[in-house]
Amino acid sequence: MTDDARCPCGSGASFATCCGPVIAGNRPALTAADLMRSRYTAYHRGDIDHLRRSWDPSTVPSGVAFDPEIRWQGLAILDTQAGQALDQEGTVTFVARFVGDAGERELRERSRFVRHEGRWVYIDGDPF
Numbered sequence: 001m002t003d004d005a006r007c008p009c010g011s012g013a014s015f016a017t018c019c020g021p022v023i024a025g026n027r028p029a030l031t032a033a034d035l036m037r038s039r040y041t042a043y044h045r046g047d048i049d050h051l052r053r054s055w056d057p058s059t060v061p062s063g064v065a066f067d068p069e070i071r072w073q074g075l076a077i078l079d080t081q082a083g084q085a086l087d088q089e090g091t092v093t094f095v096a097r098f099v100g101d102a103g104e105r106e107l108r109e110r111s112r113f114v115r116h117e118g119r120w121v122y123i124d125g126d127p128f
């Protein structure tokens with residue numbers, strides 16, 4: 001994937017101006033939804049480092065791993081609560097489509113985000 005290709009998160013922007021700088025650590029995510037997008041893109045690209053960095057230290061699994069059988073197909077953000085530039089916490093409700101061993105599936109989650117040392121991080125989420 002080249003940097004001017006469309007970002008996997010579905011924003012319509014290029015990877016170089018969307019999730020690319022967030023994943024590279026060159027620009028913090030402004031909103032919880034921006035961090036959510038960058039985490040989806042990190043799953044899509046297999047970027048474990050970004051997933052670890054964007055996870056709250058209190059909930060990050062000891063082994064963050066990817067299922068190599070899963071191919072991510074797209075992200076739709078359905079709703080956001082707070083999580084804006086001046087907020088300290090927020091939730092993002094999304095559907096992520098993927099193809100795995102069992103065929104086409106959806107991950108539907110309401111994710112919680114907080115600020116940790118000034119930056120948005122993922123805490124956990126509930127399926128819906």
Ligand SMILES: [Zn+2]
Pocket residue numbers: 007008009010011015018019020037038041
């Ligand atoms: Zn993106």
